[in-house]
Structure formats: C-alpha cells, structure tokens
Amino acid sequence: MISQLDIKDFTPSADKTIWDVRDAESYQSGHILHAINQPLDTLDKDLLDSTTGDIYVLCGGGTKAVRACALLDELDSTRQIIHLTGGTRGAKAVGMTIVSDE
Structure with missing residues (x-):
C-alpha cells in the first residue's frame, strides 16, 4: 500500500527505514539524515523481504x-x-x- 507524506511533515530518525533511491553520486552529494542509499535498480523482492516495517522512499524531487x-x-x-x-x-x-559524503 502506497501513501504520501510531504517531506516538510516528516521527521527522520534512526528507527525508520528511509530509502533514497537516487544513484550513489547524487546521494553522496547530499541526503537527509538517516537515509540509506538504495538506488532504484537495486530494489527487489529479496531486499524488501529482508526489511521490516514501513519504508519511506524519496529521491531528489519525486520522479524516481x-x-x-x-x-x-x-x-x-x-x-x-x-x-x-x-x-x-x-x-x-x-x-x-x-x-554530504563528499
């Protein structure tokens, strides 16, 4: 089930699964606190099954x-x-x- 939450209403924390689906270079240039780089092309059933709870997904602006x-x-x-x-x-x-990881 997909829902939406405006980033301005979100509080990142270590207990939330936050996936930034941009490529590694974009992620390293700047990402929100506690986000994990999980590029779009790495998403699969095994990864999903190995993760528990809700998953928060973002990219640079919304397309990916x-x-x-x-x-x-x-x-x-x-x-x-x-x-x-x-x-x-x-x-x-x-x-x-x-x-930033640069």
Missing part, C-alpha cells in the same frame, strides 16, 4: 521515488510504502539537516 514506490508495491502490496513528496530538494528548502 514514484517509480520505486510502484515497484515495491508490485513486489508486496501488503507493505506500507510511504512516498516522501518533495524529496531532498524539498528537505533542503524547509531547512532539514542534509548530510
């Missing part, structure tokens, strides 16, 4: 996250998948902590 959410829902429609609308750009705009 929409595709990732659809794919995850197709793999397991019983899982709660939350699309963080606005993505990393939206997070920056509202002053969220952005981590």
Whole structure:
C-alpha cells in the first residue's frame, strides 16, 4: 500500500527505514539524515523481504521515488510504502539537516 507524506511533515530518525533511491553520486552529494542509499535498480523482492516495517522512499524531487514506490508495491502490496513528496530538494528548502559524503 502506497501513501504520501510531504517531506516538510516528516521527521527522520534512526528507527525508520528511509530509502533514497537516487544513484550513489547524487546521494553522496547530499541526503537527509538517516537515509540509506538504495538506488532504484537495486530494489527487489529479496531486499524488501529482508526489511521490516514501513519504508519511506524519496529521491531528489519525486520522479524516481514514484517509480520505486510502484515497484515495491508490485513486489508486496501488503507493505506500507510511504512516498516522501518533495524529496531532498524539498528537505533542503524547509531547512532539514542534509548530510554530504563528499
């Protein structure tokens, strides 16, 4: 099941599964706190099955996250998948902590 949550209404924390589905280079240039880089092309049933609880998905602005959410829902429609609308750009705009690995 896919739902949406505006990034401005989200509080990242270590106890949440947050997947940034951009490529590694984009992720390293800046991502929200506690996000794990899980590029779109790495999403599969094994990964989904090895993860418990809700999964929060975002990208830079929304395009890849929409595709990732659809794919995850197709793999397991019983899982709660939350699309963080606005993505990393939206997070920056509202002053969220952005981590850079560069």
